[in-house]
Each structure stands twice: as C-alpha cells, then as structure tokens.
Amino acid sequence: MDDIPKSAATYPPGHPTQADIDAEIADIRKNKPTSSDPNWGDHRTLIDYPPYRSSILRHPSANLELVDPETIELASPAFGHRDVHWTEYDLTTQVNGEPQGERIIVTGRVTDADGRPAANQLVEIWQANAGGRYRQKKERHPAPLDPNFNGVGRVITNDQGEYKFVSIKPGAYPWPNHENAWRPAHIHFSVFGNEFTERMVTQMYFPGDQLMPLDPIFQSITSPIGQKSLIAKYDHDVTVPNWALGYRWDIVLNGRNRTWFSSVDGPEEDE
Numbered sequence: 706m707d708d709i710p711k712s713a714a715t716y717p718p719g720h721p722t723q724a725d726i727d728a729e730i731a732d733i734r735k736n737k738p739t740s741s742d743p744n745w746g747d748h749r750t751l752i753d754y755p756p757y758r759s760s761i762l763r764h765p766s767a768n769l770e771l772v773d774p775e776t777i778e779l780a781s782p783a784f785g786h787r788d789v790h791w792t793e794y795d796l797t798t799q800v801n802g803e804p805q806g807e808r809i810i811v812t813g814r815v816t817d818a819d820g821r822p823a824a825n826q827l828v829e830i831w832q833a834n835a836g837g838r839y840r841q842k843k844e845r846h847p848a849p850l851d852p853n854f855n856g857v858g859r860v861i862t863n864d865q866g867e868y869k870f871v872s873i874k875p876g877a878y879p880w881p882n883h884e885n886a887w888r889p890a891h892i893h894f895s896v897f898g899n900e901f902t903e904r905m906v907t908q909m910y911f912p913g914d915q916l917m918p919l920d921p922i923f924q925s926i927t928s929p930i931g932q933k934s935l936i937a938k939y940d941h942d943v944t945v946p947n948w949a950l951g952y953r954w955d956i957v958l959n960g961r962n963r964t965w966f967s968s969v970d971g972p973e974e975d976e
C-alpha cells in the first residue's frame with residue numbers, strides 16, 4: 706500500500722475540491738432559471754458553466770459575424786467516401802498487435818427527428834486507451850501509452866444510417882478543473898454532414914459510470930433528456946460471445962429528442 710502515491714499532482718492553495726464543485730453544481734441546479742431563458746431549454750447548456758472552469762474560454766467573447774458559408778467550405782477540409790478505409794471502424798487492429806483492455810462494440814443509427822436514416826455520413830471517434838491516456842503531446846496523465854492503440858476511428862454510415870466501431874473501453878482520466886477531478890469514461894464523436902459547416906461534435910458515455918454525477922462537463926448539460934441522450938445502452942444482442950461487450954448509441958440530429966452536441970471539438974476540450 707505504501708507504493709500507492711497519495712497524489713500524482715500538486716494543487717495550488719485554494720484550488721477547488723470535488724466537494725466545492727459538487728456544491729456549485731447543486732447550487733446551479735437549485736437556482737435553475739425558468740425555461741424562458743434561452744440558455745436553459747431542453748437541450749441547451751450554459752455557455753459559461755462555472756463548475757467547468759475553462760468553459761468561459763471555450764466560446765467567442767464578441768458577437769459572431771455572419772460569413773458566406775461557401776467561402777468557408779472552399780478553404781475547409783472535405784471528406785470523400787474513398788478517404789475512409791473500411792477497416793478504420795476497428796480500433797483494435799490498427800497497429801501490429803491487440804491493445805490492452807476490455808474489447809467493446811459500439812453501434813447505432815444516425816437519424817433525423819423522424820427516424821429517417823442519415824446515410825453516407827462520416828462518423829469519427831477519438832478516445833483514451835484502457836488506462837485513460839490519450840495519444841497526444843499535451844497529455845499529462847501519467848498512465849502508460851498502449852503501443853497497439855491509437856484511439857481514433859472512422860466509418861461511413863450505411864443506407865440505414867448505421868455505424869459500428871470495435872474498440873477498447875476507455876479508462877477514466879484526471880483533468881485539472883479542480884482537485885482530484887476525473888472525467889467519466891467517454892468516447893468523443895464527430896458527425897459530418899455533407900458540408901464542413903454541418904459538423905457536430907459530442908461525447909458518448911457508458912451506463913452506470915459513477916463519475917458522471919461528479920463531472921462538471923457532463924453536468925453542464927442541465928437537461929435530464931440531454932444527459933440521457935449521451936449515455937449508451939448496454940445491448941446483449943450486440944455483445945459477441947467470448948469476444949466483446951456491446952453498446953448501442955443512436956444519434957438524433959435534430960428535433961426535440963436530438964442528441965446533445967457541443968460547439969467545441971478535440972481532446973483538449975477536457976482541459
């Protein structure tokens with residue numbers, strides 16, 4: 706037991722604790738403004754959510770300027786179907802050997818509000834490895850990298866709007882929002898439409914994760930419907946015997962029950 710470090714991080718005096726953050730989350734929930742406030746609709750989140758300390762840095766501070774979308778599209782990346790190799794759906798076979806961890810299958814449908822499939826859509830994911838470590842330069846979590854896991858995958862939805870990934874269940878990881886802050890296990894998702902400006906980014910969570918109530922990013926989605934829209938369901942019919950556990954997560958692009966999407970992207974959003 707003496708080998709277990711008390712903390713791998715040092716915190717400055719006055720750095721908030723999880724109890725401080727919990728109290729702030731509870732206070733905001735108690736004093737939730739009426740739904741007439743446009744920031745508190747069914748699926749909206751507050752632009753500034755104080756318990757999520759860096760949220761104030763994650764949006765424009767001046768009014769947006771309207772620009773011609775066609776100009777943006779000319780200078781922005783475009784993805785053709787041929788850019789995505791069919792093997793990219795499997796994050797466990799991208800390197801030489803198999804990655805460590807619990808193999809999972811994540812599948813679902815991308816649809817509009819009426820259940821019509823969003824076919825031929827590019828779905829991208831990125832995630833931490835089983836130890837909760839991303840393969841990126843800014844990573845500070847002292848968990849081991851897995852040489853057999855890159856943590857990124859892509860797939861194009863089929864005619865029914867279905868996607869499927871094979872991966873490793875990501876681990877929870879610490880982040881510097883407050884003392885002893887940990888992100889619940891999650892997979893980042895990006896869904897492109899047919900144009901660059903249609904990109905939507907969000908995070909998928911796993912059912913039963915005890916860290917979700919403590920996480921100011923997850924809690925910044927104040928609507929129970931919005932929160933629920935981001936939690937995958939365990940699906941035993943997706944589970945493959947002796948091989949992998951299966952999860953189902955459907956993505957609804959619009960309408961009242963649409964999946965909650967963030968306006969930010971990239972692994973740095975947890976910073």
Ligand SMILES: [Fe+2]
Binds near residue numbers: 888891893972975
């Ligand atoms: Fe993340």
